């Protein structure tokens with residue numbers, strides 16, 4: 356085990372915690388959020404939706420199975436910082452090729468360990484998500500607090516273009532191609548195009564700046580917007596793109612950020628949750644079937660839409676399709692024509708989740724049915 360330098364964590368409301376450097380030494384800032392997933396730390400770290408967030412793990416022992424080459428959701432670790440109670444001293448798995456500590460250090464990601472993550476999580480739950488700083492170079496909490504207060508806020512942050520692919524690429528259908536989808540990368544996770552390609556879809560992944568002409572050039576059967584970091588209220592270009600696609604009657608499916616932008620395209624607002632939903636066991640009801648799914652979540656914002664009834668929009672009738680049973684937050688939206696046929700839909704949670712429950716994988720099939728015209 357490496358010898359560790361002392362480190363300091365300071366929240367923007369002045370509460371501080373001490374611990375030891377984990378991963379890279381140095382200083383980092385971001386929005387402090389907690390994740391309750393007991394497994395899947397590699398997928399969490401490499402999820403681009405965590406850009407500019409410092410993730411606190413409520414699982415007390417992190418890193419047990421090391422890091423491997425198969426489970427990454429993107430090409431790098433995206434979290435701005437990482438907070439754990441007790442890092443594994445001896446990672447062990449037949450798939451592991453390096454330790455979590457090494458990967459964090461190699462990628463320059465500053466973390467802190469030996470923190471009372473239970474007290475920190477309870478504090479965030481009571482006071483809400485807030486800015487935080489972690490440092491192994493600063494010993495004075497007041498000096499670190501001053502820098503925390505100067506760091507950027509999540510509210511108002513437009514981050515999609517910072518994480519999106521610079522170039523378009525194609526993930527080809529496995530077996531015979533049945534459909535073509537234009538997928539806008541707002542921070543896409545690798546498992547999303549994979550789950551589409553397994554259903555006979557050629558996935559054309561396009562940058563966040565794609566225009567409606569670039570979408571149409573792909574001649575898509577459907578349009579998809581991915582998950583991604585930042586405040587949906589600060590993203591206007593992609594909302595206009597989605598509205599242009601809805602005007603052209605292109606079937607749409609969105610995940611997480613893609614649900615929030617669908618909500619905005621339909622005329623609803625979005626708002627910041629007190630401390631968000633991050634974990635892999637959140638109960639959600641699909642109101643079209645009445646079934647309850649156990650689902651993976653990672654969102655700090657939510658759509659403000661009426662839970663009951665339909666809302667007439669320029670594109671059809673919109674309604675809330677899925678609701679979180681913990682707190683009644685909107686977890687899905689759908690758009691239907693006057694005859695009641697499904698035109699487009701989206702979910703706030705993660706049917707592509709890995710690690711995670713697979714209850715929601717049917718939503719990729721629903722997208723296929725939608726493109727077939729039999730949803």
Ligand SMILES: NC(=O)CC[C@H](N)C(=O)O
Nearest residue numbers: 404582583611612655656
């Ligand atoms: N995973 C996501 O797509 C997150 C969406 C948005 N950034 C939020 O925090 O709510």
